[in-house]
Amino acid sequence: MSFKFEKLLIWQRAMDLGEEINELSLTFPDRERFNLSSQILRASDSIALNISEGSIGQSDLEQKKFIGYSIRSLAEVVTCIYKAKRRNYINEEQFEGYYQSLFHLMNMLVAFRNKIKK
Structure with a gap:
């Protein structure tokens, strides 16, 4: 037996991304613990959390x-990685890797949302 959301590729990717962001946040300076680290962790976890919440017993409108x-939370993560790059916590190569992953997931989320009945 499994929950419906566990089969969703967008949920699986969001879960993986959350773990990657968790590892990234551990490299930020201690002074960011209650600021950027906290924000990027909450936002990245929120992506998968909202996918799962919307898929359980909700109407199509609620799921959308x-x-x-989730898309809004993903946008927060994008802004956080920009902040991390500007503060020199990540280099350009790291930024591009995270950015591409986020962009791909966003496109998946938009496509999924567009397939949900109106």
Whole structure:
């Protein structure tokens, strides 16, 4: 037996991304613990959390709404990696890797949302 969301590739990718972001946040300076580290962790975890919440017993309209929340959380993560790059916590190569992963996941989320019935 499994939950419906566990089969979703977008949820699986969001879960993986959350773990990658967790590892990244551990490299930030201690002074960022309650600022950028906390924000990027909450936002990255929120992507998968909203996918799962929207898929359980919700109407199609509710599911679309929660996918929208996931997309918004993903946008927060993008802004956080920009902040990390500007503060020299990550280099350009790291930034590009995270950015490409986030962009790909965003496209997957938008496509998934567009397939949900109106």
